[in-house]
Amino acid sequence: MTSPALRGLPLTFYSVAEPEPGPGWQGLFSSAWPAYRRWYLRDGAAARSGLRECQRMLATHMPELVPTWRRLVELAGGDPLAAQMLTLYNPPPASSTSRRQVGTSSGMCVASIRWHSRRPLRAAAPSRRYQRR
Numbered sequence: 001m002t003s004p005a006l007r008g009l010p011l012t013f014y015s016v017a018e019p020e021p022g023p024g025w026q027g028l029f030s031s032a033w034p035a036y037r038r039w040y041l042r043d044g045a046a047a048r049s050g051l052r053e054c055q056r057m058l059a060t061h062m063p064e065l066v067p068t069w070r071r072l073v074e075l076a077g078g079d080p081l082a083a084q085m086l087t088l089y090n091p092p093p094a095s096s097t098s099r100r101q102v103g104t105s106s107g108m109c110v111a112s113i114r115w116h117s118r119r120p121l122r123a124a125a126p127s128r129r130y131q132r133r
Helices: 023-040 051-063 064-077 080-086
Strands: 095-104 111-116
Touching: 023 064, 023 080, 051 064, 051 080, 064 080
Parallel strands: none
Antiparallel strands: 095 111
16 A cells, blocks of 8 residues: 555665675765765754664664674765664654665565554564574
């Protein structure tokens, strides 16, 4: 079911096939970063959690994703705001319900998280299934 606010909104999805995040991801992120930045700061910087809290929450609730997050931050040029946004902790709500999807193939984490914005997700349980071997 499509939200009435989203009907008719064209969406484009891109896929990058890299065994590890690299130049393909970096190119897509570089071109999308100005729009991500506007979205992330649309309610002002004070509405977002600080980088240290974002890092702490990622490390606490999804420690298996920290090495990948560090690589993404490196590819994003080490920008602290990009690092903060890339944790996906406390993002601006997309609508009354929000969905985050992370998907890759063969051995990488595949997740779909949905929550109502009035009842935010407080914790996510990491799975050993997706830890690097």
